[in-house]
Amino acid sequence: MSTQARAEARSPIEEPGASYQRKRTTRGNFELYSWVFMRASGVVLVLLIFGHLFVNLVAGEGIKAVDFGFVAGKWASPFWQIWDLLMLWLAMIHGTNGVRTIINDYAERDGTRLVLKLALYTAFVVVVVLGTLVIFTFDPCPPNSPANLLPSFCTA
Template identity: 85%
Template structure:
């Protein structure tokens, strides 16, 4: 007959150096960041939804021109950039915590976290580039390819 371990019993420590001593206060800072970024993200997301869906003409008005007009303002560029960065960092920190909790082998944990960090950096870099280099009316483009609001 086999017995099931007590779920409230502390887990056996992993061999090797203690993870608690190598991290210092990083977990505390991660916990505080999750709470603070969550509050800021609520404001950013609901502000985004209000401006895009309620204040205007609803979802039918959101198109290329709407985004182009919105990102013509540095205020909305910074707003969307903050939303992108905070959402990505908040999500990455959450998934990092899940990986630390459930990945048993150090090699598995390393590979998963490496893939997570690479994906995060790629999305943040590409998103930032799109926000700041977006030009709906690129110079020297054929007028047939330009949106109707661009002057030739």
């Protein structure tokens, strides 16, 4: 192998006096914003979850009072619908971002990484769409339902 071929095969680190330059990626800002989002959403999630637990378990009669009627009464208020929606969305985005990072760190092949991320994003969309629909379309007393199928607090 000639001297010139050996010099071309060397990495910049092996070159005397050469400085190592990292390849620039376009994901730099996205990863920074993802990192900041994880910290901010984690703090907000802690507040939302402890508020949720306090209202559901401590402020009332405890776990024995949480039933269909309790949820129906809670979701009759737009405040609690938004609270639970925010908790759902933040938890799902936070968790999806965390799992995305784990996939990027541990999946070695591009094909494997693609399949895992597609499964992750599909699960994310399904849970967020269904959860949002449940929160906003929940009706404990649907019209024209047989009286024997309705909860006791519904007027037939």
